[in-house]
Structure formats: structure tokens, C-alpha cells
Amino acid sequence: MKWVSHQAVTGVLAYAVTSDLLFTAGAIFGAIAPDKIEGKREGLFSIGWRSRHRGWSHWAVLYVAAFFALLQYFNIEDVQGAILNENSPVRLLFAFLFGALCHIAEDALCGKVPTVTPNIKWGVRLFKVGSLREYVIVIVIIIAIYLFKNRTFLSFFFL
Numbered sequence: 001m002k003w004v005s006h007q008a009v010t011g012v013l014a015y016a017v018t019s020d021l022l023f024t025a026g027a028i029f030g031a032i033a034p035d036k037i038e039g040k041r042e043g044l045f046s047i048g049w050r051s052r053h054r055g056w057s058h059w060a061v062l063y064v065a066a067f068f069a070l071l072q073y074f075n076i077e078d079v080q081g082a083i084l085n086e087n088s089p090v091r092l093l094f095a096f097l098f099g100a101l102c103h104i105a106e107d108a109l110c111g112k113v114p115t116v117t118p119n120i121k122w123g124v125r126l127f128k129v130g131s132l133r134e135y136v137i138v139i140v141i142i143i144a145i146y147l148f149k150n151r152t153f154l155s156f157f158f159l
């Protein structure tokens with residue numbers, strides 16, 4: 001997926017889940033983090049890019065572990081409260097991790113991502129990155145999230 005697609009899908013999903021603009025902004029930053037961590041395909045840091053591509057930077061286990069480490073460190077029992085409370089010290093970090101996990105799930109729709117280890121990968125290839133099909137699928141996902149969020153609107157038609 002192109003970064004704009006990652007950011008659009010993740011941003012819409014984050015806002016649908018939290019109805020919070022700051023959380024959404026943090027998630028949009030996280031939505032490109034795995035690729036930023038991975039480094040560039042061209043230029044000075046391109047050496048070994050192929051082997052690093054969608055390696056440990058795209059390993060969901062690390063982001064989930066970071067989430068639990070934050071829970072432990074800040075002694076958080078109420079996760080929803082920590083996400084929605086404006087004074088929560090970890091609110092933006094949670095948003096960032098949420099965005100990164102969305103990125104990995106989205107990448108699994110157009111190639112393979114790590115599963116139980118960084119080297120055991122899984123994914124489907126619904127579209128080629130940057131293709132028209134990618135943008136159509138992104139729009140369909142966004143509409144699906146919108147409709148799911150507004151279920152009462154749907155029930156008007158289906159009941």
C-alpha cells in the first residue's frame with residue numbers, strides 16, 4: 001500500500017473507534033512507521049533493503065509487546081480510559097502503536113508480513129501497490145468502516 005492509503009484507512013479506522021482527533025493524528029503517524037523504520041529502498045541506506053523489507057519492522061509482536069510494556073510501566077488497568085483521557089501520558093503512544101499495527105494488517109492485503117517470527121510470513125495479494133485496484137479497495141474499506149460505524153443508518157434499510 002502507498003503511504004497515503006495507509007494513512008487514509010488507518011485514520012478513518014482510528015476515528016471510527018475513538019471519535020478522537022488527537023488519537024487519530026497519532027495513529028496516522030504510526031501508519032507509516034513500519035516503513036520509516038525499515039528505511040529507504042533507494043540511496044545510501046538501500047544496502048540489504050530487500051532482505052530487511054517487511055522484516056522485523058513489520059513484526060506485530062514487537063508493537064503488541066510495546067503496548068503491554070507500557071501498560072505494565074504506567075500501571076494501567078483501564079485501557080479505554082488511558083486512550084480517551086486527555087491527560088493520559090501514553091495516549092499518543094497507544095495511538096502510534098495502533099497505527100503501526102494497522103499498517104501491518106494493511107500490508108498483509110498486498111503481500112506478506114511476518115507472523116510468529118519475522119521470517120515466517122503470511123499475506124494475500126489483493127492488489128499491486130499503487131495500482132488503480134489499490135485505490136478502489138481503499139475506498140471500499142473506508143465506506144465499509146463508515147457504514148459499520150453508522151449501523152443505525154444501515155438498519156434503516158435492512159430492517
Ligand SMILES: [Zn+2]
Nearest residue numbers: 034035058107
Ligand atoms: Zn509496510
